[in-house]
Amino acid sequence: MTVQVPHPQAVDWSAGAAYLDGAFMPIADARIPITDWGYRRSDVTYDVVSVWDGAFFRLDDHLRRFRASMDLMRFAPRESDADIRRMLHRLVALTGLREAYVAMDCMRGRPRPDQRYHPVNARSYIAAFAIPYVWVMKPDVIERGAHMIVASTPRIPDVCVDARAKNFHWADMTAALFEAEEKGADNPILLDLEGNVTEGPGYNVFCVTNGVVATPDRNVLEGISRLSAIDLCRELGIPCEVRKVPVAELREADEIFVTGTAGGIVPVTRLDGRILGNDRPGPMAERLRETYWRKRKEGWLAEPVDYDQAAVELP
């Protein structure tokens, strides 16, 4: 694959580096045509992987999920998984960042004007970027524990938009974020149409009752951080159930926490104004969070960034 790379010394990569359909560029130059259906019909899937202490976390899992999302949405970009892996290494290398938020998108494109106005006639393509690590909630909120609400807007049902293909259909999430803001809370948790817990903007939800952890099995993105929390429960001998979680169970839980790439494991200390425990992160969430970051520091499922990629002229 031929790519155009501006000379690394000639441009400022500090704010972030991007790849757009074959070319590398500073993040400020990465723009989507206003007529592209990736924007204009939100006909796009994406994934986000974190880099911490100079290494990707679970990059294999993210690449596997990204490919599955693309297949579900019938995207067939020219890049192989090996191409994408190399591209992501190069993006982080260009920025020199040790902690980074690395996103990869695949979008529909658009038919040529002489073609039928149908997605089968569009050429899908990939965009990606690496920017400084983003916290979905600020570190001080994670320290004190997040204040959440149960949003009045329900999550879009799986049967309408397949949540397994990570997508930008977030109007429900955005409405819920405004509702949380109005109620003086940090963030929302959304229910399905039957009143079961689903997820929030950028995170999966867990609750703990009598020492048993539970997280929803339906109408959620199957998050990689969710998977990490499930793995950690197994490792630590904590029972963890993946099943339907009615909102009543959430409201009566001993502990709540959420998981996401942009923040890891985040304890929740208030729900709709109700204080959980002693208004401090609960013991189970803290144990999982400490174990999570300790293991990441030790190189758990880590793939070191190849920073030499910054200097390589790609073919």
Added chain:
Amino acid sequence: MTVQVPHPQAVDWSAGAAYLDGAFMPIADARIPITDWGYRRSDVTYDVVSVWDGAFFRLDDHLRRFRASMDLMRFAPRESDADIRRMLHRLVALTGLREAYVAMDCMRGRPRPDQRYHPVNARSYIAAFAIPYVWVMKPDVIERGAHMIVASTPRIPDVCVDARAKNFHWADMTAALFEAEEKGADNPILLDLEGNVTEGPGYNVFCVTNGVVATPDRNVLEGISRLSAIDLCRELGIPCEVRKVPVAELREADEIFVTGTAGGIVPVTRLDGRILGNDRPGPMAERLRETYWRKRKEGWLAEPVDYDQAAVELP
């Protein structure tokens, strides 16, 4: 409001003209930052108005709906409705097009990196463009009558994403377009979760039974072309009911037609392989379609494009 306008003679406007947050540019230069939540969370509303024979159709209605959509989604761009009207005239004038597809978007923007990662901290802004008229279905399909399917993917419920704010949450529509393609049909019609008719990608749906026209009152965009069809029924003395339309009624209808800005009134001649009438556009659809285009030719609710705007240097 200060705008930057490249010298009209210096650039090629023939493919289209765009406006992006204060600046005018050729359509190829109108690109959305990859980090903008308008793209990245589909946190955007839009409207589309047509220009036919050198005049906007129902521009007042479109501007009113666009403002209502922006209010619903808490967008407060710096442009007034008068600014937007002037901008749209200028866009069409720059292209010189007599028949144009004119879109206006308002999107969220993005918080600065030092701010909380929440939509309240983003500055919303407007983009717009005029390109050659787009047919949602090709004119030859409209002539023979569209072949439709009832899609197996249901439309996103109103309670999750308010359909009154015109939006790009189209994954359900896109899945339905692929399903139509696989079944050899032109286009899909989507149902709600209870099996009532909603809409299709870019159009509202009408059916005709025993001389009575009916169109859904729920979980649909309140289309301007839908309004035109309702107005025409009133004018022609045709009974038209706006109410719940169960899919059984659609399947047993004498006629079906759809309405949209990109195509006007489009007759349907097949549904899931069943031939309606004699496989030709039905008499009611044809009468409405002929009246629609005759009245538009006569200047119905038309606002002539101010083509002199192309030469004006805006302040």
